[in-house]
Amino acid sequence: MDLFKGLRMNLLKMLPFTTALLVAQAGTPSAAPILNPNFNPSPQVQSVSVPLYRVTVVQGSAKAINYRNLKHSTEIDLLGTVLVSNASGEAKMESENGGIEIKAKVKNLPPASSFGGEFLTYVLWGISPEGSATNLGEVILKHGKGKVKVMEKLQSFGLIVTAEPYFAVTQPSDVVVLENAIRKGSKEQFEFIDAKYELLKRGQYTLNLETTAPMVMDEKTPFDVYQARNAVRIARASGATIYAPEAFGKAENYLAQAETKEGGDKARIMSAREAIQRAEDARLISVQKQGVERLAMERKAAQEKLDESKRQTAMAAAAEDAALLKARQTENENAGLRAKNEGLQSRNEDLKTNNEGLRTRLMEQLNAVLQTRATARGLIVNMSGVLFQNGKATLLPAAREKLSKIAGILSTHKGLKIEADGFTDSNGGEAFNQHLSEQRAKNTMDYLVSQGVAPASVTFKGFGEGNPIATNETAAGRQENRRVELVVSGEGITGTKTAEL
Numbered sequence: 001m002d003l004f005k006g007l008r009m010n011l012l013k014m015l016p017f018t019t020a021l022l023v024a025q026a027g028t029p030s031a032a033p034i035l036n037p038n039f040n041p042s043p044q045v046q047s048v049s050v051p052l053y054r055v056t057v058v059q060g061s062a063k064a065i066n067y068r069n070l071k072h073s074t075e076i077d078l079l080g081t082v083l084v085s086n087a088s089g090e091a092k093m094e095s096e097n098g099g100i101e102i103k104a105k106v107k108n109l110p111p112a113s114s115f116g117g118e119f120l121t122y123v124l125w126g127i128s129p130e131g132s133a134t135n136l137g138e139v140i141l142k143h144g145k146g147k148v149k150v151m152e153k154l155q156s157f158g159l160i161v162t163a164e165p166y167f168a169v170t171q172p173s174d175v176v177v178l179e180n181a182i183r184k185g186s187k188e189q190f191e192f193i194d195a196k197y198e199l200l201k202r203g204q205y206t207l208n209l210e211t212t213a214p215m216v217m218d219e220k221t222p223f224d225v226y227q228a229r230n231a232v233r234i235a236r237a238s239g240a241t242i243y244a245p246e247a248f249g250k251a252e253n254y255l256a257q258a259e260t261k262e263g264g265d266k267a268r269i270m271s272a273r274e275a276i277q278r279a280e281d282a283r284l285i286s287v288q289k290q291g292v293e294r295l296a297m298e299r300k301a302a303q304e305k306l307d308e309s310k311r312q313t314a315m316a317a318a319a320e321d322a323a324l325l326k327a328r329q330t331e332n333e334n335a336g337l338r339a340k341n342e343g344l345q346s347r348n349e350d351l352k353t354n355n356e357g358l359r360t361r362l363m364e365q366l367n368a369v370l371q372t373r374a375t376a377r378g379l380i381v382n383m384s385g386v387l388f389q390n391g392k393a394t395l396l397p398a399a400r401e402k403l404s405k406i407a408g409i410l411s412t413h414k415g416l417k418i419e420a421d422g423f424t425d426s427n428g429g430e431a432f433n434q435h436l437s438e439q440r441a442k443n444t445m446d447y448l449v450s451q452g453v454a455p456a457s458v459t460f461k462g463f464g465e466g467n468p469i470a471t472n473e474t475a476a477g478r479q480e481n482r483r484v485e486l487v488v489s490g491e492g493i494t495g496t497k498t499a500e501l
Contacts, residue, residue, distance in 0.1 A: 004264045015217050061194060062159075062197065063192070064127060064156050064188065064194070066192075067190075073094035077089070078104065078181070081176050081177055082472060085479055087177055088107060089105055089106035089161075098153070099154075100155065101150075101151055102150050102152055102159070103199060104139070104159070105146070106141075106146050110144070112175075116175075119165055120223075121164055121167055122146065122166060123135055123137070123141065123162055123164045128154055131200070134152070135169060137167075158179070158195050162199075166231045166276045167227060168276045172199055173200050188352065222268050224268075225258050227276050228254070228258050229277065231280060234283060238282075240285070242286075247282035247285060251276075253275075255275040257275075327486055330404065337408030341413075364487070365409045369409070378489030379488040379489075380485050380486065388482055393443050395445055403448060410453050410488065418453065418459075418486055419458075419489075420448070421441075421484065422441030422444070422483075438460070438461070438462030441484055445460040468481045
């Protein structure tokens with residue numbers, strides 16, 4: 001039961017919480033070069049395209065132990081995580097010159113390359129309670145075993161071991177293989193502190209590398225030379241040739257010295273370790289500069305979006321002002337007509353007993369705008385002429401102007417009923433003309449309603465090409481047949497059959 005619980009706790013601690021950071025490509029994605037780690041281009045032929053480089057950051061957690069009250073040496077365990085459950089180790093902690101001396105030993109660790117071609121070695125990290133990670137030193141394996149002796153200046157920290165591409169990395173990867181734990185039966189009274197820290201996601205070093213297969217090593221080449229090769233190719237893939245050419249150039253020079261056998265293995269190792277440090281510096285500079293470029297591009301895009309939004313807002317405000325001005329003008333015109341019709345309405349009220357007089361007065365008002373005739377059905381207002389485009393139902397400006405005045409007249413008379421009847425000429429098919437006449441009548445009705453006529457008092461009908469009032473053989477006749485007739489009826493309007501005027 002305790003074993004299962006321990007494994008489950010380790011699994012939960014290893015689950016990363018994703019907090020992604022994307023360093024955007026400064027060039028075209030399709031143009032991003034895929035760099036071959038075995039190909040070292042000369043400055044004359046090197047591409048100037050900025051390689052795509054992403055850094056994905058995840059978050060881990062560890063138990064930091066407070067050694068502030070440590071008066072003598074003590075030992076803690078290093079337990080394998082779910083990645084390498086059979087790995088183990090121990091660390092002897094001793095207070096020394098204001099810091100903590102750490103002597104750590106590990107065993108049963110597989111080659112770091114087993115976690116991916118980018119990894120070559122292991123690194124011991126100190127994790128502060130605030131989540132800051134310090135590279136304490138490299139753990140070099142021999143037959144799965146390794147040891148390291150280092151100093152940690154902090155009094156409270158956690159220990160982890162991670163697989164890394166080279167010893168000089170500045171941020172741990174997410175391949176955490178060992179974590180500190182209090183030894184069972186320990187008599188020390190330790191204080192535990194939760195510490196969350198950032199990890200570089202596995203594979204982030206090799207996005208631009210052609211292959212991530214583990215390096216083939218031989219016993220004649222110092223292990224540090226392989227790390228230097230790895231560090232230089234990773235820095236190149238990160239865009240260091242463009243963003244940090246000086247630091248990267250020095251890394252390449254030191255690597256070239258490490259590749260020669262002159263001076264023996266000791267000189268090669270010194271040059272290799274210097275190359276690793278310079279390559280890591282170049283990579284960090286490259287990542288930082290690309291991050292600055294990304295933020296600049298994001299700010300520029302945000303500003304352009306804001307400017308466009310302001311422009312659209314200004315255009316919308318101008319259009320709204322124009323619409324309001326037009327509405328006021330129309331309202332003023334209708335107000336004038338309504339004022340005039342109110343005077344006429346007061347006169348019509350005195351003529352309620354005289355239906356013919358009322359009908360005559362209304363007909364005079366309508367006839368002043370459009371040709372109107374009296375029939376048994378009521379007063380018929382004829383809208384003919386150039387009021388509709390040929391084959392279309394859209395009211396032309398002249399038609400809207402006349403209808404606006406008609407609406408002003410009709411809206412002042414209560415109890416009226418208006419029927420909009422649509423007609424067409426004989427051009428086109430019968431079904432088409434029927435639909436067109438209905439649409440013209442409906443558009444006329446809708447416009448009257450929009451100008452103040454009560455919706456319940458208006459209806460519409462379409463009669464197609466039937467009932468022409470002129471010959472369809474001439475253009476002038478067809479123009480007259482393309483019309484809408486407003487049949488105005490109601491109390492005081494419809495009466496005995498009267499001869500048409």
